[in-house]
Amino acid sequence: MSSITIQSLSKTYSNGTKALDTLDLKVEEGELFFLLGSSGCGKTTLLRAIAGLEDLDTGTILFGDKDVTKVPTHKREAAMVFQSYALWPHMSVGDNVAFGLEERGVRGDELVDRTLEALKGVQLDGYEDRRIDELSGGQQQRVALARALVVRPKCLLLDEPLSNLDTQLRLEMRTEIRRIVKEFGLTAVYVTHDQEEALSVADKVAVMRDGMIEQVGTPRDIYRHPSNKFVADFIGEVNTINAQVDTVVFDDHRGYSVRVVSMVGEIFQGQVTVDDWRPEAGDMVMVAIRPEAYRFDDSGDVLNQVTGKIIDSVYQGPTIQYLVLSDHGIYVQVSELNPLALRPAGQQVKLTARSNDVVMLQP
Amino acid sequence: MSKKYAIIITLVTLAFFCVFFFWPVAGVLERAFFTESGEFTIGSTLSVLSNPIYLEGLSNAFLLGVASTLVTFLVALPLAVMSHRWVFPGKRWLTLMVLAPLVLPPFVGAVGVRHILGTEGSLNALLSTIGLVSGDNPVDWLGASKFWGIVLMNALHLYPILYMNILSSLSSLDPRMEQAAQNLGASPWTRFKKITLPLCMPGVFAGAAIVFIWSFTELGVPLVFDYTRVTPVQIYDGIKDLQGNPIPYVLVAVMLLVSVLIYFSSRVILGRSQLGHSSKTKSQSMARPLPLVHGAMVSVAFLGVFIVATIPHFGVFFLSVSEDWYGTVLPSGFTLAHYGEGLGHSQVVSSIRNSLVYALGATFLDVLLGVGIAWVIVRSTIWGRRILDAMMMLPLAVPGIVLAFGFLSLTASSGFFGFLVPASGNPAMILILAYAIRRLPFVVRAVVGGLEQSNIELEEAALSLGVTPSRSFLKISIPLIGSSLLAGAVLSFAFAMLEVSDSLMLAQQSEHFPITKAIYSLLSTLGNGHELASALGVWAMLFLALAISGGLLVVGKKGGNLFRF
Numbered sequence: 001m002s003s004i005t006i007q008s009l010s011k012t013y014s015n016g017t018k019a020l021d022t023l024d025l026k027v028e029e030g031e032l033f034f035l036l037g038s039s040g041c042g043k044t045t046l047l048r049a050i051a052g053l054e055d056l057d058t059g060t061i062l063f064g065d066k067d068v069t070k071v072p073t074h075k076r077e078a079a080m081v082f083q084s085y086a087l088w089p090h091m092s093v094g095d096n097v098a099f100g101l102e103e104r105g106v107r108g109d110e111l112v113d114r115t116l117e118a119l120k121g122v123q124l125d126g127y128e129d130r131r132i133d134e135l136s137g138g139q140q141q142r143v144a145l146a147r148a149l150v151v152r153p154k155c156l157l158l159d160e161p162l163s164n165l166d167t168q169l170r171l172e173m174r175t176e177i178r179r180i181v182k183e184f185g186l187t188a189v190y191v192t193h194d195q196e197e198a199l200s201v202a203d204k205v206a207v208m209r210d211g212m213i214e215q216v217g218t219p220r221d222i223y224r225h226p227s228n229k230f231v232a233d234f235i236g237e238v239n240t241i242n243a244q245v246d247t248v249v250f251d252d253h254r255g256y257s258v259r260v261v262s263m264v265g266e267i268f269q270g271q272v273t274v275d276d277w278r279p280e281a282g283d284m285v286m287v288a289i290r291p292e293a294y295r296f297d298d299s300g301d302v303l304n305q306v307t308g309k310i311i312d313s314v315y316q317g318p319t320i321q322y323l324v325l326s327d328h329g330i331y332v333q334v335s336e337l338n339p340l341a342l343r344p345a346g347q348q349v350k351l352t353a354r355s356n357d358v359v360m361l362q363p
Numbered sequence: 364m365s366k367k368y369a370i371i372i373t374l375v376t377l378a379f380f381c382v383f384f385f386w387p388v389a390g391v392l393e394r395a396f397f398t399e400s401g402e403f404t405i406g407s408t409l410s411v412l413s414n415p416i417y418l419e420g421l422s423n424a425f426l427l428g429v430a431s432t433l434v435t436f437l438v439a440l441p442l443a444v445m446s447h448r449w450v451f452p453g454k455r456w457l458t459l460m461v462l463a464p465l466v467l468p469p470f471v472g473a474v475g476v477r478h479i480l481g482t483e484g485s486l487n488a489l490l491s492t493i494g495l496v497s498g499d500n501p502v503d504w505l506g507a508s509k510f511w512g513i514v515l516m517n518a519l520h521l522y523p524i525l526y527m528n529i530l531s532s533l534s535s536l537d538p539r540m541e542q543a544a545q546n547l548g549a550s551p552w553t554r555f556k557k558i559t560l561p562l563c564m565p566g567v568f569a570g571a572a573i574v575f576i577w578s579f580t581e582l583g584v585p586l587v588f589d590y591t592r593v594t595p596v597q598i599y600d601g602i603k604d605l606q607g608n609p610i611p612y613v614l615v616a617v618m619l620l621v622s623v624l625i626y627f628s629s630r631v632i633l634g635r636s637q638l639g640h641s642s643k644t645k646s647q648s649m650a651r652p653l654p655l656v657h658g659a660m661v662s663v664a665f666l667g668v669f670i671v672a673t674i675p676h677f678g679v680f681f682l683s684v685s686e687d688w689y690g691t692v693l694p695s696g697f698t699l700a701h702y703g704e705g706l707g708h709s710q711v712v713s714s715i716r717n718s719l720v721y722a723l724g725a726t727f728l729d730v731l732l733g734v735g736i737a738w739v740i741v742r743s744t745i746w747g748r749r750i751l752d753a754m755m756m757l758p759l760a761v762p763g764i765v766l767a768f769g770f771l772s773l774t775a776s777s778g779f780f781g782f783l784v785p786a787s788g789n790p791a792m793i794l795i796l797a798y799a800i801r802r803l804p805f806v807v808r809a810v811v812g813g814l815e816q817s818n819i820e821l822e823e824a825a826l827s828l829g830v831t832p833s834r835s836f837l838k839i840s841i842p843l844i845g846s847s848l849l850a851g852a853v854l855s856f857a858f859a860m861l862e863v864s865d866s867l868m869l870a871q872q873s874e875h876f877p878i879t880k881a882i883y884s885l886l887s888t889l890g891n892g893h894e895l896a897s898a899l900g901v902w903a904m905l906f907l908a909l910a911i912s913g914g915l916l917v918v919g920k921k922g923g924n925l926f927r928f
C-alpha cells in the first residue's frame with residue numbers, strides 16, 4: 001500500500017481539449033478517495049493516468065516516494081476495475097482471477113488457494129468454474145474486484161464500477177466495496193459521477209471540472225462548506241443570493257463570519273469557509289443556503305429570513321420540495337423533511353436559516 | 364515501449380512493401396515508359412495503342428470487366444436483399460453455401476464447363492435427348508460465345524464478394540432510416556429505391572470495383588477457353604520474349620493504370636460517409652420470417668444460385684471419374700483410374716506438395732505480418748498507422764498479373780531478385796512472397812475487424828494486473844481475435860492455393876509447378892490430360908474444403924463471418 005502524489009499533471013487530446021490541466025492531488029495511504037465530476041471533466045483520464053494507460057504531456061506521479069511517471073502499466077501494481085468490468089470472456093471465473101497470479105509466477109497450491117480465497121472474499125466461492133456470461137451483472141462486478149485484489153496491488157483503481165448495476169444492487173455493492181477496501185487496507189481511487197455514492201462511501205472526495213480540481217475534502221466538508229458555486233451546485237442543490245458585506249461578525253478560532261445585506265434589503269449572516277478569502281465591509285459576496293437549511297418559522301428573528309408565498313411543490317416521499325417566490329421577487333427552493341401536510345400554493349410563508357448553515361461564497 | 368514496437372512493425376512493413384510491391388510495379392512502369400538509356404518515351408505506348416490486335420484485346424478485357432460486374436450485380440443484389448430482410452427455411456446453411464463459389468477455382472471450373480457446353484458436351488446431349496437440338500448439327504455454345512462463357516464464369520466466381528459487401532452495407536444501415544420513410548407513407552419499393560439503395564452505394568461500389576478489377580485482369584479462364592484476344596492472355600504469351608520487347612510492359616502498365624483509377628474513383632467519388640449508418644454494433648437482425656411458401660421460394664432461389672455456380676465444378680468432378688464422356692449428358696462410364704494414375708504421375712504429386720508448401724508459407728507470412736500491422740493500425744497511436752492503413756488496400760487495386768509480371772522481370776537472371784531464386788530455379792521463395800503480398804489485405808482486414816470489436820479494456824485490465832504487454836497480447840488479444848484471424852488465414856490460404864497469374868508466370872520447371880500451373884500444363888497434354896487435370900482439380904478443391912470446414916469447426920457459430928471482408 002502506498003500514498004499517491006500527483007504533481008502538475010497535464011494532458012491535451014489531439015483535438016485540443018484539455019483533459020487534465022496542471023492538476024495536483026494527494027491521496028493518503030489507506031484512503032478511499034473519490035474523483036467526482038460530470039462526464040468529460042477528466043476524472044477517468046486522471047484515473048487512467050494513475051494506472052499508466054495515458055500518455056501525459058507533463059507532470060509527475062509518485063507512489064509513496066517512488067516516481068512512477070515513466071513506469072509502464074504492468075509494472076505499476078495499480079490494479080484497475082473497469083466500468084465494463086473487462087472480464088476475459090474466453091476464461092472461466094477462476095481463470096480470470098488466477099491469471100494475474102500465474103503471470104507473477106505463482107504456481108501450484110498457492111495459486112489455487114489464493115484464487116479461492118479471493119473469490120471467497122467477494123462471496124463467490126463455488127463459482128470458479130462458471131463462464132463469465134453465466135454470471136449476473138453484480139457477480140461480474142465482484143469477479144472484477146476479486147481479480148484486481150488477488151494480485152495484492154499497491155493501489156486499487158475503480159472506474160465507475162457500479163454504473164451498470166440497478167439501484168438496489170448498487171446500494172449493496174457500494175457498502176461491499178468499502179468493506180473490502182478497508183479490510184485489505186487498500187489505497188483506492190474511485191471515479192464516479194454519482195454524488196450520493198461519493199458522499200456515502202468516500203473518505204475524501206475531489207470534485208473535478210474541466211481537467212482541474214475544484215475542491216478536495218471529506219464528504220461533510222464538501223457538502224457543508226463548498227468552496228465555490230460550482231461545487232455547491234454540483235453536490236446537492238443550493239439557493240444563492242448576491243449581497244454586500246455590512247460588518248465582519250467575528251474573525252477568530254471559530255472562523256470568519258460576516259453579516260451581509262442583499263440587494264433588496266434582506267440581512268444574512270454566515271461563514272466564509274475558504275482560507276484565502278476575507279471579504280471586508282463593502283465587498284460583494286454570494287450567500288449560499290441549501291434548501292433543507294431553511295425552515296418554516298414564525299419567530300421574530302430577522303437574520304437569514306425570507307418572506308414570500310408558495311408557488312409550487314414537488315412531493316418526494318421523505319421530503320416536499322417547495323418553490324417560494326420572495327416578496328422581493330427572488331425564487332427560493334425549500335425542502336421540508338417528514339411533512340405532515342402539503343402547504344397549498346399561494347400560502348404566505350416566512351423562512352429562516354441558522355447562521356451555521358449559511359456559507360458566503362466568492363461571487 | 365509499445366510505441367517502439369509499433370514503429371518497428373511500421374518500418375518493417377514499409378520496407379517489405381517497397382521491395383516486394385512498389386519496386387516490381389515501378390519496374391514495370393519504367394520498362395513501359397522509358398527507353399534502355401533512361402529517357403522518357405511514349406513511343407512504345409503509341410505503337411501498342413495503334414496496333415488493332417492489342418486494342419481489341421484491351422477493349423475485350425474492359426468489356427469482360429464491365430459485363431462480369433453487371434452480371435455479378437444482378438446475382439448478388441437480390442440475394443443480399445433477401446438475406447437481409449427475410450428469414451427463410453435453411454437460411455443459415457444456404458447463406459453459407461452461396462459463399463462457396465468464391466473459393467472454388469474458376470480456372471478449374473472452366474475445364475468442366477468445356478465438357479458441359481462443348482459441341483459434344485452435356486448440354487447438347489441433353490437438348491438432343493429432348494429433341495430441341497439435332498444430334499447431327501450440334502450447337503457450339505462456347506465457340507459461339509466464349510466471351511459470355513468467360514463472363515458467366517467470372518460472375519459465378521465473384522458474386523460472393525459483391526453479395527457480402529452489399530449485405531454488410533445493409534446491416535450497418537440504421538433501420539430507423541427506413542422506418543422513418545415508412546412512417547411518412549412510402550411504399551416498400553419506394554423505400555428500397557429512394558432510401559436503402561442510395562445509402563448502400565458505397566458498399567456496392569467498393570465491391571463492384573474489386574469484381575471489375577478481378578475480371579478485367581482474369582488470366583486463367585480465358586486461357587482455358589482459348590480466348591486469346593484479351594490483354595491478360597496477350598501479356599502471358601508475351602513473356603516468352605521479354606528481353607528488349609517493351610510491349611508486354613506497356614500492356615501491363617495500361618491494366619495497372621485502369622485498375623488503380625477504377626479502384627480509387629470508387630472510393631473517392633462516393634466517399635465513405637457514415638451518415639445514416641448506426642455506429643453501434645447491431646444488437647439483432649431486422650430480418651422478418653416469411654410465410655412457408657414464400658420462404659421456400661427464397662430458399663429455392665439461393666439453392667439455385669449455388670447449384671448453377673457449382674455446375675462447372677461438378678463437371679470437373681465427373682470428368683475426373685469418367686471413363687468416357689463424349690456426346691452424353693453424364694459420363695458413360697465411371698472409374699477411379701485417373702486418380703490412381705495421378706498419384707503415380709510425378710507432376711500431379713509434386714504440384715500438390717508444392718502448392719501446399721507455397722500456400723502455407725504465404726499464409727504463415729501473412730498471419731505474422733497481418734497481426735502486427737493490424738495491431739499498429741488499431742491499437743497504436745503513432746502517425747505512421749495511417750500510412751499503413753492506406754497501404755494495406757493497395758494490393759487489392761493492383762491486379763495479380765501486374766505484380767506477377769513485375770516479379771518476373773526482376774527475377775530474370777540479371778534482376779535484383781535473382782538471389783531469391785537459387786540456381787536450381789526453385790521459385791518457392793518468390794512465389795511465397797508473391798502470394799503473400801496480394802493476400803495480406805484479407806488477413807489485415809480480418810484482424811483489424813477482430814481487434815476493433817474486442818474491447819481494449821480487456822488488454823488494459825491485464826496490464827494493470829501486472830501482465831506484460833507481450834503476454835497480454837498472446838493470452839488475451841490473440842484468443843479473442845482468434846476466429847477473425849483464422850478466417851483471414853483460411854481465406855489467404857484458399858486464394859493462394861488457387862492463384863493463377865503468379866503461378867503461371869513464375870514457376871518455370873515442371874517439378875516446381877503449383878497445382879494451377881500443373882493443371883494448365885496437363886490440359887495441353889494429349890491422351891487423358893483433361894481427366895488427369897480434373898483429378899488434380901478435385902484434389903485441390905478437397906484441400907480447400909478441408910481447410911474451410913476445419914476453419915468453420917473452430918470458428919463455430921460465427922461461420923458466416925469467415926468470408927466477410
